[in-house]
Amino acid sequence: MSPVFNFSAGPAVLPRDVLLTVQDELVDWHGSGMCVMEMSHRGREFTQIIHEAEADLRKLLNIPSNYRVLFMQGGAHFQFSMLPLNLSREGDTVDYVNTGHWSKIAIKEARRFANVLIAASGEESHFSSIPAEASWQRSANAAYLHYCSNETIGGVEFPFIPHSEVPLICDMSSNILSRPVDVSKFGLIYAGAQKNIGPSGLTLVIVREDLLGHARPSTPTMLDYSVHADAESLYNTPPTFGIYVAGMVFKWLLEQGGLAAIEQVNIEKAALLYEAIDASNGFYTCPVEKPFRSRMNVPFMLHDDALDDAFLGDAKAAGLLQLKGHRSVGGMRASIYNAMTLDGVQTLASFMREFARTHG
């Protein structure tokens, strides 16, 4: 079979070397005679797997010792309700930045539990940019400030970490581990695993210790961060296989030279793709203003949407898969997470140039 390149927004491509190791170890993990899926989550083998995964993640992100790492379930969606339940009290105000689809869903959920102030919104620019930080409103006693560092659908990425006097909370689902980040600036970081970490079903939370233990009394046990922290992510049966694969992705990233090294590759890949769009004389357009263009998710439109089906069909025939844009925006989207190779992006850029030449 000739190679294919998978541009899915998530669940997304995983490093091939990791998949080959999974294949190799599937029925017999390290001579144990067991598949990781068959192991007790409290047994010696899995204890080693989860400890190594956490240690490698700490190394990658340089996570300070006063932060806890939680391997959870429920996706980023569970976090949308866990945040207000754990980090705000009844009647509190919480500040949210609205940069598009995922911000809006987080805001909608937070409104069920707290007063939400929209500190800034990209709505006026149709979410093609992020309002200048100096223009943001902050409520006097916000329990926290929430933002989404990369809008997976709109393709808008923060080129900066906002300043905040109150705990800064970030949905990093689609750009975590794509560049170095100063964890100490955050109160809590969360991310669904299915883009840059591993299989779906696993959700990563990195939380500053002093924010634990303040959940509202009515908070369901499973939604209380401190329950998971106290039990070292083993309060109930965790997504063991997902943690195992994520651990291997962390090792793979360390082998690539860590986040500073992968960032350079990500910069190169994104530049190649935006160049193919910008140099197409309007055949392709990207709706996002240049300073806020995502390195991970590249949305683009063809000048004539009657060509969309031909583009997708020809791309598929060329081994370039899952390029259809999100149903809410249409057009195309190429997700180029860490595991997407430079070769894959070069192949896509060449295909785009050729398609524009023959259909322009």
Ligand SMILES: Cc1ncc(COP(=O)(O)O)c(C=O)c1O
């Ligand atoms: C930025 C962002 N936040 C939240 C979500 C929702 O994640 P989940 O499906 O894991 O709940 C997604 C999913 O694609 C996302 O991209």
